[in-house]
Structures are given as structure tokens and as C-alpha cells.
Amino acid sequence: MTAETSKNMGELPAIVRQRMGRVAGLEEHPDPGILTAFVEGSISKIHRPDVLKHLAVCSDCNRLMTFITPELANNKQVLQPAAAPRRWLTWAPLRWAAVSASAAAIVSAVWIGQLNHHQTSNTTTVAQVAPQSATIAAPPSAANATADARRSGDIAKPSSSPQRHDLAKSGSGPTVAPPVVFDPALQAQSRPAVPGEVQGSAGFQTGFVAPPSIDQTYQPETAMPQAPKPVGPAASASTSAGPASPTWSVADGVLKHSTDGGSTWVAVAVPSSATIRVVSATGQHVWVGGDGGSLYHSVDQGRTWTAVVPAADGHVLSANIIRMAFMNPMHGWVVDADGGYWATRDGGVTWTFQLAQR
Amino acid sequence: MTGVPKSAPAQDLSRTVPPGRDAFLDRLQGMQALVDERFAAAGGAAYGLAVTDFVVLMAEVLAKYLTPTSSDSEIRDFLLSLRVEELVLARACAGGNEAAWDIFLTRYRERLYEAGIGIAKDYTVGRELADSLYGELCGAGSHATSPLYSYMGYGSLEGWLRTIMARSFIDRYRSEHRLVSLEEQSEEGGMQLAAADSAPVPVVDQRLEAAVDEALAGLDAEDSFILASFFLHDRTLAEVAAVLKLHESTVSRRVQKITANLRKQIVRGLVRRGMSRRQADEALETDVRDLQTNVRGRLQEKLQESAPRPSPTQSVGNPEQTNDR
Numbered sequence: 249m250t251a252e253t254s255k256n257m258g259e260l261p262a263i264v265r266q267r268m269g270r271v272a273g274l275e276e277h278p279d280p281g282i283l284t285a286f287v288e289g290s291i292s293k294i295h296r297p298d299v300l301k302h303l304a305v306c307s308d309c310n311r312l313m314t315f316i317t318p319e320l321a322n323n324k325q326v327l328q329p330a331a332a333p334r335r336w337l338t339w340a341p342l343r344w345a346a347v348s349a350s351a352a353a354i355v356s357a358v359w360i361g362q363l364n365h366h367q368t369s370n371t372t373t374v375a376q377v378a379p380q381s382a383t384i385a386a387p388p389s390a391a392n393a394t395a396d397a398r399r400s401g402d403i404a405k406p407s408s409s410p411q412r413h414d415l416a417k418s419g420s421g422p423t424v425a426p427p428v429v430f431d432p433a434l435q436a437q438s439r440p441a442v443p444g445e446v447q448g449s450a451g452f453q454t455g456f457v458a459p460p461s462i463d464q465t466y467q468p469e470t471a472m473p474q475a476p477k478p479v480g481p482a483a484s485a486s487t488s489a490g491p492a493s494p495t496w497s498v499a500d501g502v503l504k505h506s507t508d509g510g511s512t513w514v515a516v517a518v519p520s521s522a523t524i525r526v527v528s529a530t531g532q533h534v535w536v537g538g539d540g541g542s543l544y545h546s547v548d549q550g551r552t553w554t555a556v557v558p559a560a561d562g563h564v565l566s567a568n569i570i571r572m573a574f575m576n577p578m579h580g581w582v583v584d585a586d587g588g589y590w591a592t593r594d595g596g597v598t599w600t601f602q603l604a605q606r
Numbered sequence: 607m608t609g610v611p612k613s614a615p616a617q618d619l620s621r622t623v624p625p626g627r628d629a630f631l632d633r634l635q636g637m638q639a640l641v642d643e644r645f646a647a648a649g650g651a652a653y654g655l656a657v658t659d660f661v662v663l664m665a666e667v668l669a670k671y672l673t674p675t676s677s678d679s680e681i682r683d684f685l686l687s688l689r690v691e692e693l694v695l696a697r698a699c700a701g702g703n704e705a706a707w708d709i710f711l712t713r714y715r716e717r718l719y720e721a722g723i724g725i726a727k728d729y730t731v732g733r734e735l736a737d738s739l740y741g742e743l744c745g746a747g748s749h750a751t752s753p754l755y756s757y758m759g760y761g762s763l764e765g766w767l768r769t770i771m772a773r774s775f776i777d778r779y780r781s782e783h784r785l786v787s788l789e790e791q792s793e794e795g796g797m798q799l800a801a802a803d804s805a806p807v808p809v810v811d812q813r814l815e816a817a818v819d820e821a822l823a824g825l826d827a828e829d830s831f832i833l834a835s836f837f838l839h840d841r842t843l844a845e846v847a848a849v850l851k852l853h854e855s856t857v858s859r860r861v862q863k864i865t866a867n868l869r870k871q872i873v874r875g876l877v878r879r880g881m882s883r884r885q886a887d888e889a890l891e892t893d894v895r896d897l898q899t900n901v902r903g904r905l906q907e908k909l910q911e912s913a914p915r916p917s918p919t920q921s922v923g924n925p926e927q928t929n930d931r
Binding site: 259260261263264265267268269279280281282283284285286287288289290291292294295296297298300301303304305307308310311312313315316317319320321571573576579581583589591593 | 671672676680683684687704707711715724725733737740741744756757758759760761762765766768769770772773775776810814815818819821822826827828830831833834835837838839844845848849851865868869872890891
């Protein structure tokens with residue numbers, strides 16, 4: 249704020265600014281729910297004054313507001329890091345040299361790629377990950393070690409780092425184990441039984457037995473319905489955006505594929521005798537998971553498959569896979585019936601493992 | 607539909623009961639129609655949720671955000687503002703309900719990626735942020751510490767998840783880049799804003815401090831927020847307007863009005879404390895740095911009177927080091 253602006257708005261004496269900045273005993277930070285309701289304009293009249301008073305004096309919550317308020321989340325730099333050391337790339341000639349070299353490398357790569365494409369266009373694609381399928385996960389590189397450790401640490405101990413915003417402790421009151429139970433009996437009354445339904449894992453409070461058509465299928469650019477899906481493979485959870493978009497589903501332990509928006513389905517063979525339970529697809533990549541830790545990956549929409557055996561920290565995936573999601577060819581996670589959570593950031597080459605606390 | 611239970615189901619006895627929940631269960635008995643409407647809006651039947659359990663859930667939310675002295679109209683308005691459909695979805699997911707997870711991932715996956723990228727201002731970091739949150743939500747399974755249990759339907763689930771991600775990002779950024787944490791800024795009995803003065807507190811007239819504190823305490827919450835946002839947090843008028851959902855010109859007028867009234871209140875307070883009007887105006891206009899310099903100057907004179915003449919390299923203080931806003 250410039251001095252001129254300040255004058256236009258009315259000068260505020262320095263003593264007033266100084267006293268405004270002092271707070272005797274700042275109250276507890278508002279929990280995420282209250283802050284969210286405030287940002288969205290749905291906060292109750294009861295809570296609004298306290299939130300405003302807190303935001304007037306708390307720089308941390310003000311900083312948070314900048315991220316979660318759409319109008320404030322602009323290019324304004326919110327987080328000020330410590331002064332970074334001058335790097336050699338700040339020297340202009342070296343910067344331009346680096347840009348030129350990068351551009352030349354990109355052009356070369358594209359040209360070579362086009363040459364290879366013309367030469368190999370009639371060659372059957374072979375899954376490149378096959379040689380690695382049966383190997384134990386290689387030790388993560390140094391570059392990824394910190395990020396992986398952080399991820400594992402975050403997942404394992406979301407509250408262990410000295411974070412000031414503990415999810416479980418935000419706001420007042422104890423952490424509550426909810427008394428609400430989703431009753432399987434009521435679920436059976438409200439929906440017809442489906443032959444061959446896949447049972448939920450005993451480890452979860454599942455009050456719902458998922459029909460085989462409702463599986464975790466993901467098409468990045470599709471508009472998904474928001475209600476539970478009806479029965480049958482023809483009504484897959486991953487309704488495609490158009491008739492040509494491939495859709496995947498699992499029915500009666502069998503992987504099925506549709507290319508006409510779910511009107512017709514074709515069974516797809518997976519080199520496994522295990523019952524297939526879940527499928528996740530993103531682009532050309534398809535992942536299927538089943539009993540006994542069976543995990544298969546295809547990079548060509550199911551034409552060829554490679555067995556993947558996630559292993560990390562002395563653990564090997566062997567329990568039934570009950571949930572899975574791959575957001576892109578590189579990032580995904582798998583949950584097994586024993587509460588194991590497996591995550592990969594490199595398309596299944598290496599995995600991290602965490603056992604859900606019970 | 608069944609009526610409101612008089613008490614929580616027996617299976618709840620082993621779980622932690624938030625204080626005041628049973629009192630709200632009693633209050634909800636008189637709001638049958640509202641409870642039924644909210645239950646229908648929640649769509650919990652699709653996940654096997656009974657209305658009795660839904661009522662217990664509502665009582666929990668009320669116990670968290672309201673007090674036993676809240677009126678029926680406040681309870682009613684609050685319940686109507688809750689995002690019950692999203693609340694039930696979150697609870698079903700936390701309970702391991704497969705269909706709920708399908709809906710959750712379908713509805714929120716891409717939005718959270720967008721939110722993560724918006725927070726981190728970087729595609730890769732943003733997607734990692736979102737994936738990390740997904741991992742925390744999904745990997746937690748159905749045990750009692752699933753973060754989704756913390757969502758109470760106050761504000762949208764998407765907004766809540768964005769807030770969680772933003773907090774995670776700030777905390778991660780703080781640990782990696784060694785930002786000054788709030789703990790490091792705090793002082794005895796109080797807390798300073800990062801932008802506030804870090805220099806030693808100057809000696810000022812106690813009457814002036816008292817008058818200023820009294821005037822500031824008299825501001826309502828919104829005026830305090832506007833003043834602090836504009837003068838302490840360096841927000842623009844447009845940003846303050848965006849937060850308060852007001853027009854920018856309205857905020858501009860409010861700022862001018864608040865500062866003018868504040869000065870009047872401070873001057874009145876000083877007059878009540880024995881100053882003349884002129885003295886009060888002068889006291890208010892006196893720059894804190896001048897006071898600091900005067901104090902140091904007086905201290906310097908006293909030292910010179912009582913001690914040997916200091917060498918040219920010794921100095922009591924440098925007025926240039928004081929903070930200036």
C-alpha cells in the first residue's frame with residue numbers, strides 16, 4: 249500500500265497500527281469447515297464475527313485465506329521463502345544458452361521420435377515394463393527419496409510434523425469416532441440384490457455391497473453421473489463422453505470393455521486365474537486388480553498385459569485388491585483387503601506401502 | 607420414516623460422544639419435519655443410512671458448532687445451511703462404502719487437481735498435493751481417524767478439501783523453506799503479526815495507549831477486519847471486497863469512515879483522560895519513531911552526564927533501524 253493510497257483512505261496513526269498488531273491471547277484458529285463456509289459466504293451469523301476478529305489479527309489464517317479465496321488466489325506471492333543463493337543461471341548469457349540448448353534438444357527429440365515412429369509403425373507393441381514386473385521395487389533415487397519419505401510420512405503420521413493445523417484437533421472438542429453406521433440390512437432393503445455382487449472387504453465398515461458394474465473406472469475427460477449406478481455391465485460407472493471412448497468395467501469377476509458408450513461389452517482376457525475385482529483406466533493404460541494381490545497393467549488398452557507385484561519395506565502385495573485409482577499413467581494407488589495402501593509415482597516401477605492404522 | 611431417537615443407539619456408547627450432543631438430540635425431537643427434509647436431501651438411504659443415525663449425525667454437528675443456549679431458529683437456520691448430501695457422502699466414504707467412493711472420486715478428482723494446481727501455482731506440485739490428499743483420505747480406510755470424519759457439512763466438501771490442501775501446502779512450504787512460524791513470532795502474553803514492528807516497544811504515554819486500545823475495542827468485527835486487512839495485511843480494496851462479498855466502493859467508503867471515527871474516538875478518550883483537545887491531537891500525530899528517538903536522546907544525555915565521555919565508535923542506538931510503515 250503506497251503512502252498516497254494511505255492518504256486517500258485516511259491516515260492511520262502509527263500508534264494505532266502498532267496497537268492493532270498486538271493481541272493478548274489469540275483464540276484458537278477456526279476449523280477448516282468454518283473458514284470454508286466463510287469464504288463461500290454460507291457462514292452462520294453466529295460465527296461470522298469471531299472469524300472476522302480472528303482474521304484481523306492472525307497472519308497464518310490470512311495467508312490461508314489467500315489460497316482458498318478464489319479472488320485472492322492470483323499471482324500474488326503469498327509465501328516468502330528465505331533468501332535463495334544466487335545461482336549461476338542468473339547470468340543472462342548462460343540463461344539464454346540454456347534456453348537455446350533446451351530448444352535444440354526438444355527439436356531433436358521430436359525429429360528422432362518421428363523417424364522411429366515411421367520405422368516401427370507396423371511393429372506389435374510389447375509392454376516395456378515386462379522385465380520389471382516380477383522384481384522387488386528398486387530403491388528410490390535420491391531425488392525421489394525425500395518426496396517419497398514425505399509422502400509416506402504424511403500418510404503414516406499426518407499429525408507427526410509440527411503442523412499447527414491438526415485435522416483431528418481443529419476447532420474445539422475431542423476427536424469423534426462417528427456413531428453412524430451404514431447398515432447392510434437397510435442397504436439390502438433399498439436396492440435389489442445383484443447376482444455375483446462383489447463383496448466389500450471385512451476390514452471396512454461397508455454397508456454397501458458394490459454391484460459388479462460399479463467399479464473404479466476412470467476416464468479423465470468424461471462427465472460422470474453423480475448417483476449410484478444401476479446394475480449391469482452396460483451401465484458402467486465410467487460413462488464415456490462419446491460413443492467412441494473406451495469404457496472398462498468388471499462383472500462377475502471378468503474384465504469387460506466397451507467402445508460404444510456401454511451399449512455393448514466384450515470380455516477382455518487377463519492372464520490370471522484370480523477373480524478380477526477392480527479396474528482403473530487412463531488413456532492407453534489399464535490397471536486391473538483382483539484376489540490374492542493380482543495386479544496387471546496394460547499400456548495398449550488391454551491388448552497385452554504385464555503382471556505387477558508391488559513390494560516395499562519388506563512387504564509384498566498379496567491380499568485381495570479392493571480399491572484402486574490411477575489418475576494418470578504415472579500416479580496411482582491400490583488398497584488391499586488387509587488395509588495396505590500402495591502408491592506409485594512412476595507407473596508401477598516402484599511403490600510405497602503403508603498399513604492403515606486400526 | 608421413523609421418529610427422532612430419544613437417545614443415541616447403544617452401539618455408540620463405546621465411542622467418544624461430543625459434549626452436548628444428547629442435549630441437541632432432545633432439541634431435534636421437536637423438529638421432525640426439518641429432520642425429515644434434511645434426511646431426504648442428504649440421500650443417505652442410498653448408502654444404507656437410517657434416519658435415526660442421520661439425526662445422531664446432525665446432533666454431533668450441532669454440538670460442534672452451536673451451544674446449548676442456541677435458539678431453535680438458530681438451530682433451524684444452521685441445519686438448513688449444512689451440505690447434508692456431501693456430509694453423508696463423506697461419512698460413507700470414511701466408512702469404506704464403495705459406491706460412495708465411486709461418487710467421491712468421480713465428482714472431486716479433477717476438481718482437486720485443479721485446486722492443487724491453483725494453490726501450488728505449479729502443475730507437478732499441484733498434482734502431488736492432490737494425490738497426497740487422496741492418499742490420506744483413501745489410505746486411511748475406515749478407521750476412526752479418517753480425515754473425512756472431520757468434515758461436518760459446514761461449507762462445501764470441495765471447499766473443505768481445498769482448505770485442507772492449502773494448509774498442507776503452507777505447512778510443507780514452511781518446513782522446507784524455513785518460514786517464520788507463528789510460534790517464533792509469539793511473545794509473552796500476546797502475539798504479533800508478521801508485519802508488525804519487531805523493534806523494542808517505545809515508551810509512549812499510557813493515556814494514549816489506553817485511548818487507542820479502547821477505541822479499537824469499540825470497533826465491530828467487520829470494521830476491525832477491514833482496518834487490519836487494509837493497513838496491516840496490505841490487502842487492496844478489491845481483495846477486501848472479495849472476502850466480504852461487498853463492492854469495492856463500499857469498502858473504500860468504509861475504510862475512510864472507520865479511520866475518521868477511530869481518530870475521533872481516540873481524541874475523545876484522551877480528553878476524558880485529562881488531555882486538552884490540542885494535546886490529544888498532537889499526541890495522536892506524534893510518530894512513534896520520534897518518541898523512540900527522544901527517549902534514546904534523553905538516555906544518551908543522562909549517560910553523558912554520569913559517565914566518562916564515550917568514544918566516537920559507541921552509540922546508544924540508530925534511529926534508522928526503527929521500522930517504518
